[in-house]
Amino acid sequence: MVRRHEELSPSELRAHVDISNLPFDTTADLIGDVQPVLGQERAIDAILFGMGMKADGYNIFVAGPPKTGLTYIAKTFLEEQARKEPTPPDWCYVYNFKEPDRPKAIKLSPGKGKELKKDMHEFIQTLQQKVPEVFDSDDYRAKEKELQQAFEKIRREIIEELSEHARQEGFILQFSQVGMVIIPAGPDGQPLSQEDLAQLSEEEKKELRRKSDELHEKMKEAIKKIREVEENFRQKRNKLDSEIALFVVGQLMETYMEKYKDEPDVIDYLKSVQEDILENIDDFKKKPEEQQQPQLPHVPVPQRDGMIKRYDVNVFIDNSELQGAPVIIESNPAYPNLFGTIERQAWFGALFTDFTMIKPGALHKANGGYLVMKALDLLKWYISWEALKRALRDKEIKIEDLGELYGLFSTRTIRPEPIPLNVKIVLTGDPWLYELLYIYDDKFQKLFKVKAHLDDRMDRNDDNVVKCARLVARFCEENGCRHMDKKGFARLIEYSMEKTEDREKLSLEIGDIGDLIREANYFASLDNATFISDEHVDRAVEKRIYRSNLIEEKVKELVAKDIFWVETDGWKVGQVNGLSILMTGDHEFGKPNRITATVSVGREGVIAIERESQLSGRIHTKGVMILTSFLKERFAHNKPISLTATLCFEQSYGMVEGDSASSTELYALLSAIAQVPIYQGIAVTGSVSQKGEIQPVGGVTRKIEAFFDICKHKGLNGKQGVIIPKKNVNNLMLKKEVIEAVEKGLFHIWPISTIEEGIEILTGMEAGKLQEDGTYPEGTFFRKVDDRLREIAEIVKKFAKEEEEKKSRQETDGGGCPACGS
Template sequence: MKVNEEEYKNVLSIYRVPVSELRSEFDANHFSFQTTDDLEHVSNEMIGQKRAEKAMEFGLSVEQTGYNLFVVGTAGTGRLTYTLDSVTKQAKERAVPKDICYVYNFENPDMPLVIDFPAGTGQKFQQEIEILLIDIERQIRSTFSSEVFEKDKRKIIEDFRARVEAIWQETDEFALQQHMKVERTPEGIELVPLFNGRPLAVEEFEKLSETDKEMMKNCEKIVGQKIDETVYQSLKIEELLKKKVNQFMMEVAANSIKDLFSPFRDKYQENKKVIEYLESYFHDVVSHYTFFLDTNNNGQENIMKALMGGSNEHFHHRYTVNLFVNNKNLAGAPVIYETNPTYYNLFGKVEYQGSLGSWTTNFTLIKPGALHLANGGYLILQATELLQQPQVWMRLKMALQTGSIQIENLNEMNGVIPSNGNRPEPIPLNLKVIIIGSYYLYDFLSAYDEDFHKLFKVKVEFVAIMKKDQENSWKLARFVKNYVDKEGLLPFHRRAIAKVIDYGSRLVEEQSKLSTDFQEITKVLVESSYWAKLEHESVVDDRHVEKALSEKAHRSNHIVEQYREMIRNGTIMLETDGYRIGQINGLAVMGTRDSIFGIPTKITAQTYVGKNGIMNIEREAMLSGQIHNKGMMILTGFLSGEFAKNRPIPLSASITFEQTYNSIDGDSASSTELYVLLSSLAEVPIYQGIAVTGSVNQWGEIQPIGGVNEKIEGFYHICKSRALTGKQGVIIPKQNIQNLMLETEVVEAIKEGHFHIWAVSHIAEGIEILTGVDAGNIRNEKGQYPEGTIFAKVENRFTKMFEMANKLKN
């Protein structure tokens, strides 16, 4: 039943959205200042994140293990800045952690030992040990070069020489008794036969009788045995001499340096590990005193020793201290933000040095990682970078679970370089780890890592939306003030800040809310200042913000301009005037990396007798997503529930988005598809100057959608390019009125009556606007729809289809 023109105007008026609700503009007069120069600087002020602030405060305050933090939210919301500020503030109130040193393990050299010291004293200990080593070397050399030492050493040697001479004297006497003389020469020992007390020449020996000769040979044999015994005793005495001299020299070394250790024993008597280390240090120096006397090697020998890793300098490493973590300059607990969390950057490593084609190392080459530097404080990591590093996440969990850090080289584990068995003593771990990441990574870790919630019990969530109230508006103004001063931008007038606030509402598509994406807001601040400077202005005003926003949109709207051009020249077939049955203009949004825009698309439907139901051509072509498929099934549910209560619907229908070749998903066009189906079934034309968006449920109720501003503006610009008729407009869900933050140009066109926005809550309301025909969706007492209405026409069409199907069946 076609309504008359007055009734139709009344229908349009009822559902038309008032101009006052198309856009929410902040009143600059709410601010008492003129420009940001009038505002005071307020540092570290968080905007619109009270929940995150409380969670952060709680997480940083709890001391128990497992209460590490995961800061989640979208980039640009200030999560990193606030995290750094909060952690730094908390760290100042905590004690400075101890210094950590690695020292040589004299009992097990492959396992360097850890000793900790009060903050700032680790370096003093290192210097004291360096000075101690110098004093030890000087004292030993001085003592071993003294006359007293030489005299005592000579006496020991002479005593042993006297013992040797005594046994040789005895041997000489024994030989004489056997008519033999012992002659000791550098070439060896010789025996000379004696005859009548004088040496017997060879010629004389030959003249002796056989009996005498035999007797002489027996004497020589007996004396030889005596000499062998004497040589053996001499060697034993010489060995005893070496031991005696070595023992003497060790005693001398010990006595010469023992007073050097006394101050250390007194100073560090409360530190058991230091005392144990000093005792081992002392005994090792005494045992290896010769290394402090090795000054007589020639140059070539020293070079070869150095190349082979055996020089005294290399040996002296064992008597030094590796100041592993030095907290001398800290004023509180450490805060480390590791931007490149590789394995070695986090867990430290043992470095190697090349030597004649091989790799060598020692405990002084153990280097700390971020975990060591942050120990006793806070370590901040980015989840994306962290999870990209091999083995890092698993090792981080292991460190947090065990409460210790074990330094291991991946290259050794992977066999790239041979392992020297150097395994430093683990360091106790006590710190809070704060990971910053996206919702996706938080959900991923929650779902696939059972240890995640045991170790990261505090979720600090930064929301992307905040209330548009007086408090947050003032905070945003102070944020602009701080950023302007920091970056050296021109001061902003309060009118300009009001435009920035409006832009914040546009970003979240909600009139009563503001965006917390400060990264996007700062872009506008920088660009607005640029345009103001270009005009030689001293203050940024509202027109400069508008200029920045328009230029920003222009830089990234190349694709949408091409699309609109194709519509204007007819490449993409789209009508913005006239009436068509089974044709309607739907609205969708497309996006690039830096821009989102709305595009109108023609949706068509054909209906006919059959049993196939509604065929989604996009689904058949595998261009339809799951949500879009669901929306199509809802249409079947609505039609069946409304028109098939007493008989089946012998319907076959096809619906498609014309001239679309990309994947389609979402249900924001489901109401549009229902309108075009009703048009085709009722054979009532739809006015093509009205585009539609909105999803629908099985009861015909219209549901809200996203991207409403871009969709409206996209259709407006198409209509404008073909000349506005005053009848064109867009139908949106009623719930989306609160999301309207339309461009000023669109609002002005609507205000002048050149364009319109209608908001509906049911499919019946929208079909009346589109067709100018009563929907008639309420049955009378006989269960019939009012004659001539859309629903009556649809039911009549279904009745004819049912009758035709029965005829074909018979």
């Protein structure tokens, strides 16, 4: 008589949250300070370490499943810690007076960048007003006139002296458009005509030429003296202009020098500005209204003259509104978005640029703080990934034109001075991506030495449940959702356990949990409820499933119509209902499969039709090989095993993977060998070891519910149920309908640890234990298997002997007298 096996009670089929233990009435009672990151102690410790380590290469990779909120956790936690850190400096780009095509980067204290831009604008505007006024004053005009008169006097004296000398020699000094000219004169002091010159003798002409040459030498000396006087005059006038300009500029500049005395870069820049203004003071002598030129209609022109525009300040990074270190999230790390760009402006059909058109990238904005990016997004931009590693290695950010960088075109452009890089890069991504980069990118492991590994679940205890409630309260406040009452929150915790498939764990997939709260809030709004209750959460879960389970419904319909053949009653040899999981991207569901086995005399062993047809994965193939090992371990201790057995997932037309059906296949195989029928109202899941131990599998809740739905459709008879691994009991979170059926005795769930327990439940026979003499007890299931295997071995042995004897006779018959053939 087979022993009765223990079944699971209704209370063991689902975990419930006792609302009487919850220390609140609604989550609204828990509003207040709450830790932004829950259940990620390992990751938080790693992030804190990475933030604290200022040495090179200690950038952070936050690794975890996508739905755990990688970016949210990184951003939230980093922002909280970054507020305590110093605010990084401002950065400005200014005109480089020594190298105009290489704009200069200057560093300022936070908030000083805007002030410098404003001060420089006011400074230039003031100069444009003051300088023309000073140079238009009576005092300046008087001094300039005095210098001019002195110059004119000296020049006049030089010319008069030269003219008198020429007159004494019989020549006249005249002035024309080409300069001074010496012309021979007659006795009357008038220039000689060509006829008069022709009448002169050769001696007179020769003497005239000699005197002309001497006078030309004198004239050259006079011109040289005049130029020296002009240069002297110019220098004196420039000195006068410089003194007056220095007086005006120096007075204004002194104020800014005092204001920015603690900013060494600014002081150097202001000195360069002052030198350039003094060298180009003529550009400021005209009043602003005189500098404006009429513009052609519909023609874009620069806002101000280039000479004046070079004194602008491009506030590149402004941290005036920042408290602490910056935390920047870059969702599209293309090269220009990451490293900045140099814009261009159209001007009469041509493109031009200058230092005011340099725009920052995410690296500049995050400099001195933290830059968060998704690793996969970054790797999609290979150029950005390589440039980022180069920037981290060189500790500077270069703004380069991509076309010029890769030789696509060689248009002349500016080359901004690099800015020192001091940033902590935080990448988020799947753990497998971290492993791939660590193995295949030799620079990655040198640059990202901190791995913050996020978990997707945490322990379920009273303390963590209350922390979850506080986090839910904060979520509802921040997202404008209704708060949850006790029943609603308890149902949310149960859903969290359903996600983890573990009663002792809570899900940390905050994105999914947050979406469920929003959806439950929607259904609460339809009911005009004050709080989200359990019925709203239930409806949200049901509707979420309904939106995604069309394929599941189609499969159930095919099973109900017996197109997919699944039997739920009766006895069959070599046939068992197995349970598998189907995935459709956003939805997973269980599906019963009829698994059959046939056994015949032979030596090919156990053959899986799926493997032979290349419709099985490696794990399934491993499971089938374990079946052969089990047979050898249990039945080959006193005889060889010789058989040919085939296993098949009936009506399966896709890939079969996993070993969760290996115990099911073993039951079908043993039933076919022993010729003992199996009850078809019981489905099985669980993998098996070589020793016959039943090992846990995934998706056990969905598998049970799938078989229950079919049994319910075909009619519950009180004998149906599911066999599951005992180690999976803690994973059960069955729906109420299944629990009610179990409570009424209409459905059963048996947890087992060994293959023997499963055999006894499925066949109603005792499995049997191996005795000292190497046999199994009479009347047991394993005795029938052992006897049949022995019988097959004898048949194979006998057949082999007969074949050998037949072959021997044929050889003997063929070896007679060659002459007569007998």
